[in-house]
Amino acid sequence: MNYKITVLPGDGIGPEVVGEALKVLDKVGEKFGHTFEFDHQLIGGSAIDATGEGLPQATIDSARSSDAVFLGAVGGPKWDALPGDKRPEKALLGIRKELGLFANLRPAIMFDELKDACPLKPEKVEGGLDILVVRELTGGIYFGERGYRDENTAYDVEEYSVYEIERIAEIAFDMAMKRNRKLTSVDKANVLESSRLWRKTVAKVAEKYPEVTLENFYVDNCAMQLVYNPKQFDVILTSNIFGDILSDEASMITGSLGMLPSASLATGNFGLYEPVHGSAPDIAGTGKANPMATILSAAMMLKYTFGLSRESEAVENAVKKVLSKGYRTGDIMSEGKTLCTTSEIGDLITSNI
Numbered sequence: 001m002n003y004k005i006t007v008l009p010g011d012g013i014g015p016e017v018v019g020e021a022l023k024v025l026d027k028v029g030e031k032f033g034h035t036f037e038f039d040h041q042l043i044g045g046s047a048i049d050a051t052g053e054g055l056p057q058a059t060i061d062s063a064r065s066s067d068a069v070f071l072g073a074v075g076g077p078k079w080d081a082l083p084g085d086k087r088p089e090k091a092l093l094g095i096r097k098e099l100g101l102f103a104n105l106r107p108a109i110m111f112d113e114l115k116d117a118c119p120l121k122p123e124k125v126e127g128g129l130d131i132l133v134v135r136e137l138t139g140g141i142y143f144g145e146r147g148y149r150d151e152n153t154a155y156d157v158e159e160y161s162v163y164e165i166e167r168i169a170e171i172a173f174d175m176a177m178k179r180n181r182k183l184t185s186v187d188k189a190n191v192l193e194s195s196r197l198w199r200k201t202v203a204k205v206a207e208k209y210p211e212v213t214l215e216n217f218y219v220d221n222c223a224m225q226l227v228y229n230p231k232q233f234d235v236i237l238t239s240n241i242f243g244d245i246l247s248d249e250a251s252m253i254t255g256s257l258g259m260l261p262s263a264s265l266a267t268g269n270f271g272l273y274e275p276v277h278g279s280a281p282d283i284a285g286t287g288k289a290n291p292m293a294t295i296l297s298a299a300m301m302l303k304y305t306f307g308l309s310r311e312s313e314a315v316e317n318a319v320k321k322v323l324s325k326g327y328r329t330g331d332i333m334s335e336g337k338t339l340c341t342t343s344e345i346g347d348l349i350t351s352n353i
């Protein structure tokens, strides 16, 4: 099969880590008989420099005519002084909205080989950790009405419709069915009206999934339980703002930002895939970036958009093999392991496909 992918390397370490993931995809194509056609486009700071806009129309057009979008990271000190709506990060909100990417999937997986990097006591994560945060991405307070009532008072509105809650809940229940049939829905229903609608709607969707055990957690309790007893969680369903915070917390438990992939899905199988980390300007251009989060994002793309589970597993297994042989970038380095550059790790993973 031939798959067209819009590639958005972005800024900082974005182009470095994306380059390694494309090597891996080429090898997957060669090995399993697929062709991946890459259409490189601009986003973020590099797009502002070249065109004056963080999200050029050519990028949106390319993404709309592709099977999937593959992104590195955006932003950096060069563009930090720009006003809020001109900043590179704004392009991320823009592309999610343009492409209707309403579901963000963020796995927080702790690789056994990296358990020393976990900041929690070893007994809390004994036997590993595998949590999937399903976050609503195009609604809620980040997209709600906002403004100033007067110069001393500002407001942002949290608002959700039944339709928005139903479609994200269905994705979360589907994921739970493919995993351990356990779902934790997060809200603040003791205080917020929008959360009460969230809870009621999720309960209604749950009727279609009798095999899934549903729990409802208040967001403050969920934040606490994630560090107290993270192993109780499997799939966590959240609104946009709660998911933003909780998925970062879940990520930290796994120990390294450089290991965490993500997917943002629209209806159908279309999706945008990117590592969770940012553009890491402090290490850009030094060969120190860990490309594994981006490579694992490519594995998610193979599975969720292209339906290529065998190929996706081949990539995940290659990452695990490289880790188990002791190869590391600086962010996950420990005593007795072999320190590698970004491209050395990319080559090692490629050769293990």
Ligand code: NAD
Binding pocket: 013, 017, 072, 073, 074, 075, 076, 077, 089, 092, 257, 258, 274, 275, 276, 277, 278, 279, 280, 281, 282, 283, 288, 289, 290, 291, 293, 329, 331
């Ligand atoms: P960051 O994730 O870029 O970096 C945080 C720390 O983690 C840094 O010390 C960095 O060196 C390290 N790190 C991150 N990714 C790594 C990797 N793959 N390998 C090794 N080390 C890695 O977050 P930040 O420093 O807060 O933000 C830097 C820029 O990135 C900002 O402009 C921010 O707005 C932007 N950002 C973009 C995205 C995105 O594109 N999705 C996400 C977060 C931040």
